[in-house]
Amino acid sequence: MPKYFGIRTGLLALCAIAAALLDASAAARAAGTAAFSIPAVVAAAPPKLDGTLNDPAWKSAAHVRLEWDFSYRRPATEATDAYLLVDANYLYVAFVAKQSETITATQHTDNVPLGSDDVVRVYLFPGGDQGFEYYFVANPLGTRFQASSENAAFSPRWDAVASTSATGYVVTERIPLDVMRGDGRSTWRIQFDRRVFVNNQLLEWAHDPAAGSTDSSLYAGYLTGMKAAGRQAKARPRANIYVLGEAASKTIGGSTSRVGADVALPITATASFLATFHPDYSNVELDQQSIAPTAFPRQFVEVRPFFVQGAGFYNQFNCNDCVNYPLLYTPNIPTPRDGYAVEGVQGRFNFGAFTSFSDDRTDSAQAMQYATSDRTFRALFQREAVDFPGTHDDAEFGQVQLGNPHNFNAYATVGGESGTLVTEPGQGRYREYGFNLFTPKSGIFFAYHDVGQQYAPIDGFNAINDVRGPTAYVYREIDNGPASSIQSVTFSQDLGRMRNHLGMYDDAYSIASITINTRRLFTLNLTTGSNYLLLPGTPGGYANQNGAALSYAANSSTPSSVSYNVGRYGAGYLHSIARSVSFKTGKRASLLFEADDTIDHTDAGPALTQWLERVAFSYQLGPESSLAVGVRRIVGTTPPYFSPLQYIDASNVSVAYYRRLGRGEIYAVYGDPNALSTLPAFILKYIFYAGSQKGT
Numbered sequence: 001m002p003k004y005f006g007i008r009t010g011l012l013a014l015c016a017i018a019a020a021l022l023d024a025s026a027a028a029r030a031a032g033t034a035a036f037s038i039p040a041v042v043a044a045a046p047p048k049l050d051g052t053l054n055d056p057a058w059k060s061a062a063h064v065r066l067e068w069d070f071s072y073r074r075p076a077t078e079a080t081d082a083y084l085l086v087d088a089n090y091l092y093v094a095f096v097a098k099q100s101e102t103i104t105a106t107q108h109t110d111n112v113p114l115g116s117d118d119v120v121r122v123y124l125f126p127g128g129d130q131g132f133e134y135y136f137v138a139n140p141l142g143t144r145f146q147a148s149s150e151n152a153a154f155s156p157r158w159d160a161v162a163s164t165s166a167t168g169y170v171v172t173e174r175i176p177l178d179v180m181r182g183d184g185r186s187t188w189r190i191q192f193d194r195r196v197f198v199n200n201q202l203l204e205w206a207h208d209p210a211a212g213s214t215d216s217s218l219y220a221g222y223l224t225g226m227k228a229a230g231r232q233a234k235a236r237p238r239a240n241i242y243v244l245g246e247a248a249s250k251t252i253g254g255s256t257s258r259v260g261a262d263v264a265l266p267i268t269a270t271a272s273f274l275a276t277f278h279p280d281y282s283n284v285e286l287d288q289q290s291i292a293p294t295a296f297p298r299q300f301v302e303v304r305p306f307f308v309q310g311a312g313f314y315n316q317f318n319c320n321d322c323v324n325y326p327l328l329y330t331p332n333i334p335t336p337r338d339g340y341a342v343e344g345v346q347g348r349f350n351f352g353a354f355t356s357f358s359d360d361r362t363d364s365a366q367a368m369q370y371a372t373s374d375r376t377f378r379a380l381f382q383r384e385a386v387d388f389p390g391t392h393d394d395a396e397f398g399q400v401q402l403g404n405p406h407n408f409n410a411y412a413t414v415g416g417e418s419g420t421l422v423t424e425p426g427q428g429r430y431r432e433y434g435f436n437l438f439t440p441k442s443g444i445f446f447a448y449h450d451v452g453q454q455y456a457p458i459d460g461f462n463a464i465n466d467v468r469g470p471t472a473y474v475y476r477e478i479d480n481g482p483a484s485s486i487q488s489v490t491f492s493q494d495l496g497r498m499r500n501h502l503g504m505y506d507d508a509y510s511i512a513s514i515t516i517n518t519r520r521l522f523t524l525n526l527t528t529g530s531n532y533l534l535l536p537g538t539p540g541g542y543a544n545q546n547g548a549a550l551s552y553a554a555n556s557s558t559p560s561s562v563s564y565n566v567g568r569y570g571a572g573y574l575h576s577i578a579r580s581v582s583f584k585t586g587k588r589a590s591l592l593f594e595a596d597d598t599i600d601h602t603d604a605g606p607a608l609t610q611w612l613e614r615v616a617f618s619y620q621l622g623p624e625s626s627l628a629v630g631v632r633r634i635v636g637t638t639p640p641y642f643s644p645l646q647y648i649d650a651s652n653v654s655v656a657y658y659r660r661l662g663r664g665e666i667y668a669v670y671g672d673p674n675a676l677s678t679l680p681a682f683i684l685k686y687i688f689y690a691g692s693q694k695g696t
Contacts, residue, residue, distance in 0.1 A: 036206035036221030038062045038190065043085040047092055049172045051142065051163030053083070058094060061085045064221075066194055068207040070214050072479050073441075076203045078168075082122070082192040086226070091175045093136075095120040097194055099168040104197040105140040106557050108588050108620040111155050111660070114138075114145050116556035118197050120171050121215075125189035126182025126226075127270060129217040130371065131345055134180050138162065140169040143623065150181060152308040154695035178236070179696040181270050186227030189220040197556070199482035199519055210406030212440050218375055218405055236692040238264040240305070248681035262305055264692070271344025274354075276306040279335060291596055291612045293569060293576065293639045295533050295541060296463040300331045306356070307333070309695075310343045313352030314367045316380060317399050318411045320434045320447035321471035321496055323507075327397055327430075328365055328384050329461035334358040348372070361388040363459055375405040382415075386458040393419040395457035397430065410435045417457045427454040441477040446470065449498060464533070467506045469498035482519070490515045494529075506534045521556070525549045530567075541570040541641050558582040558590055570641035572602040592616040600639040610636030610648070625659040630673055650677040664688045 039062050047057035066080035078099055085092040097120060104118045117139040124134045132150040142162035148154035156179035162171045182188065192205040193214040204214045206221035240262040247255045260278035267273055290298075302308055307330040315326040333356055341354035353366040365384040371377070378401040386393040395417045403409025410433075417428035431450035436443065450468040475492040493512045500506040511529030518524075530544040547565030554561065560581040567574065575598070582592040594614040601607045614632040621627060633651040654671035667685040671678045 036064075038064055038084060038221060038223055040086045040223055040225040041084065043087045043092060046087060046090070046174075047085060047094075047172070049159055049161040049174055051161045051170050051172055053094055053096065053170065053172075057085065058083055061092070061094070064192065064205050066192055066203040066205045068204050069482075070193070070202040070204045070207070070211075071200050072481050074481075076201070077482070078194075078196060078201065078203065080120075080192075080194050080203050082120075082205065084223075086177075089177060091124075091177060093122050093173040093175065095171045095192075095194065097140075097168045097170070099196065101196055101198050103140050103164060103169060104556075105143075105164075106584070107139060107143045108141060108623065109626045110144045110623045112145060112626075114143065116197065116553070116558070117143075118169075118195060120194045121192070122173075122175075123189075123191040123193075123215045123220060124175075124180060124223070125217050125220060126180050126185075127345060128183075128185060128187075129189055129220070129373070130348055130350075131183060131217075131270065132181055133215065133217060135215065136160075136173065136175055138171045138173060140164050140171070142171065148180075148695065149312050151695040152311055153305055154179075156693035156696050179693055183269055184227065186225065188223040188226055189217050190223040191215055191220040196482075198521065200487060200517070201482050212406070212438075216405070237266065238692040238696065239690045240687055240694070241690060242685060242687045244683065244685045246681055246683045248679075252679055252681060262309075264309075267342070268344065268346065271342070271346060274306070274309060274341040274343070276336065276339045278338070279304070279306060291598055291610050291634060291636075291638070292578070293574065293598060293641065295543070295570075295641050297461070299329075299461060302330045304330075304335065306336065306339050306341070306354075310341055310352045310354060313343050313350060313369075314365060314382060316367070316369055317382070317397065317413060318401055318409070318434060318436075319413070319432060320436070320445040321449075321473055321494065323432070323449050323451060323464065323467065323498075324430070324455070324460060324462055326461055327382060327395070327457075328367075328459060330459070332459050332461075333363045334361060336363075361386070365459070377402055384457060384459045391420045391458075393417065393421055393458045395428075395430075395460060403436070407439060408437055416452065417455050417460075421456070421458075422454045424454065427452040430455055441479070443473075443475055445473045447472075453501060464507055466500045467498040468500075469496070471496040471498070485519050486516060487519055488517045490517075496531075500534065504534060505532055508532045521553045523549075523551045523554050525551075527565075542568055543570065543574075543641075544568040545574070547576075558584055569600065569639055571604065572600045572608075572639065574601075574639055575599045588620040590618050598636075598639055600637075602640075608637040608639060608645070610634070610638055621659075624661070625657070627658075628654075628656045630654045632673075634676070648676070652676065653678045663690070663693075665694075 041060060041062045043057055045057055048055040061083035064082050067076050069076045081096040083094040107114050107117055114137055119137045119139050121135055121137040125131055132148060134148045136146045136158060138144050138160040140162050142160045144160045146154060156176060158176060159174040160171055162169055191214060194203045202214060206219060208219040211219040243259050245257045258278060263275045265273045302311060314328045319325050336356040336358050339354060339356040343352035349368060349370050351368045355364040363386050367382040369380045380399045383396045397413060397415030399411055399413040401409055401411040413432040416430040422428035429452040432447055434447040436445045448470050451465050453466040455465040456462045472495045475490060477488055477490040479488045480486055491514050496507060496509045498507045509531035513525060513527040516524045526548050528546040532542050544567040545565050546567050547563060549561060549563035551559060551561035553559050563578045565576045578596040580594040582590055584590050596612040598610050599607055612634050616630045619627045631653050635649050638646045652673060652675060654673040657668040659666045665687045669683045
């Protein structure tokens, strides 16, 4: 430990000096941002939601213009006006978007991210810059999506009606106030933005050169007069009650039925007690299977409501070239018999804690974060523990961050694992020290990592241990503007030189890339580089992969791409090819075809091949329902690298139907796209939301 003391001391001293110098203009920036203010004008009568501003009520609305292009750092070239009214129950918002480019509007089903369409968004922060964030987004068809930092399952009912014309489109919205939680303040933070999909323009209202995103609460505008007008949301209890029936093969447990519930009870205006009883998560619809070779464990996305609900309170640590991150990895936790949690925001603190009980095992975690109003200082603490017969595992982490949110910060993370599995004190340590200089279009990110030989928390994501050394990542994005044939070019370089306790290279890499985005939605990515990874019991593995990937409409609902990578991979020479094409079949349906191959020419034997074939069909039946069908097959031998030869011949068929009905949801599912092979089971599930709405 003493040899690292000087590093920490010098780093923190440098942080203090740099923060003092770089924050000298903080007051001036805050004053500039405060100029973006809009009053809460009370509606004499609710305006009509008809995709027009013909209702006279809109004439009295507060009005702002989105005059800055965040993407290209210049005044907006397309006109956008936003209007706002309130009454006792609702916030009314209207957007008038002029558009010379072709309008992109493909999504017809609500509650699905609208990443492939033109959209307008309003961001609301009822608790100010430290409170929960809520945003509501709609496309030119009036299709809606929403999200919240309070709950990843945030999905209340709200309304949007849109109309299009030769000159653009209009969206009128009605947002219920009782689905958002604040601390009773009179002034909220608010932001409006708009995306033009075909040329990646992102237009915003409240603008500050230091902002790294359009929804930064620190640089958002102000919505005044909410308390004086009596516009305060009141949290209500919620119970999600489900009934499930399963018709299944005896080989996987046979047919069954069950009942369970997820419950949320408000403690304060911004904190809740949560519980789950006899939970079931049969409606998982994420396809995680892939044959892309990797020497590290695959990381899966958490989808279980009890853990998703509070995910935003954990793993908020800053990290560069992140080693063994996230520190809390809930997919390692078994589905609980029952579980309990508390989470929320109080002043400058946010916090979360849960305990999950399953047969002969208890998992728990706690997290707390404090930040100053200007974000120049943050302190975080997180703990996770696992207990089952004969084993107690405990991991604790603390981090201090110093800097500012617009171009500089430094951090120190100190913690590690203790308990039954760590036999020598200090060998479960986890340390990271980082230093960042950045702008919205460039950055230099340095870190020094130190992970002990026995670090491997049961509820953590553990890719590698017994490593120490520096890493650095540098990138620069050059924008040419929305009218240029080449819209942007991004260069990046990633370097790592980490050794084990014997001084041998354990994880070393050097990877460079260039990405070119064009006006016509084509993206070209070129990569070159090498890495070396040493694991116990092996002679070490070297990979030198170089590749190219060409994609079309990569961020749309119908992306297509082809990629080719070639180079050394462990004890062989690897070629990997991935091809996918997706397209619309009518206004509401889409098809995806994928074919991937890996060919590993081993040094000691014949070539090993593996391939994946996949077809997926989706149909947007309407705003409240959708249908998806997937067929996949994986055949062949996995490239060994650090694992033994494994031949796979597995197929998977899955069908999923979803419909939202009033205060309920219906899921009808066959199979499981998460599984390598089809699970022969048909599941019918109904969820009823009593009390407050879904995710609120």
